Amino acid sequence: MQQQISYKTLSDLWNDAKDYINIRMDTLKLTALEKLFKLAADLVTNTAVVFSLLMAFLSAAITLAFYLSYLLDSYTKGFGCATIFFILLACLILWQKLAVEKFIAGIAIKRYFEKHCEEEEEKEKAIIKTEVEKEKAMIEEEKKNPVLNS
Numbered sequence: 001m002q003q004q005i006s007y008k009t010l011s012d013l014w015n016d017a018k019d020y021i022n023i024r025m026d027t028l029k030l031t032a033l034e035k036l037f038k039l040a041a042d043l044v045t046n047t048a049v050v051f052s053l054l055m056a057f058l059s060a061a062i063t064l065a066f067y068l069s070y071l072l073d074s075y076t077k078g079f080g081c082a083t084i085f086f087i088l089l090a091c092l093i094l095w096q097k098l099a100v101e102k103f104i105a106g107i108a109i110k111r112y113f114e115k116h117c118e119e120e121e122e123k124e125k126a127i128i129k130t131e132v133e134k135e136k137a138m139i140e141e142e143k144k145n146p147v148l149n150s
Contacts, residue, residue: 038115042112061086065078065079065082066078068081068082
C-alpha cells in the first residue's frame with residue numbers, strides 16, 4: 001500500500017500561514033482580555049473587602065471609645081484614651097513598616113498565584129495528558145502494523 005503525497009501550492013501555504021497568524025492573534029487577544037477581566041474582578045472584590053474591614057475597624061474604634069467613656073465616666077477621657085491607643089498602634093505600624101509591607105505583599109502575591117496559576121497548570125497538564133495519549137495511540141498502532149514501519 002502506497003500513500004499518496006499531496007503538495008500544496010505557495011499560495012495555499014501563504015493562506016495557511018495567514019490563517020494561523022490570525023487565529024494566534026485572536027487567541028492572544030482573548031487570553032489578554034480574560035486576564036484583564038480577572039484582575040478587574042479581583043480589584044472590585046478586594047476593594048469591597050477592604051472597605052468592609054475599614055467599616056468594621058471604625059465601628060470597633062467607636063465602640064471602644066464609648067466603652068472607655070463608660071468606664072471613665074467622661075466622653076472626653078474615653079475618646080482621648082481610644083485616640084492615644086490608635087496613635088500608638090499607628091506608630092508601631094510605622095516603626096515596623098517594612099515588615100508590614102512584606103507581610104501584606106506576601107499575602108497578595110500568594111493569593112494571586114494561587115488563583116491564576118492553578119488554571120494555567122491545569123491547562124498545561126491537560127495538554128501533556130493529550131500528548132501522552134497520542135504517543136500511546138501511535139505506539140499501539142505501530143504494534144498492530146509492524147510492516148508499515150519498516
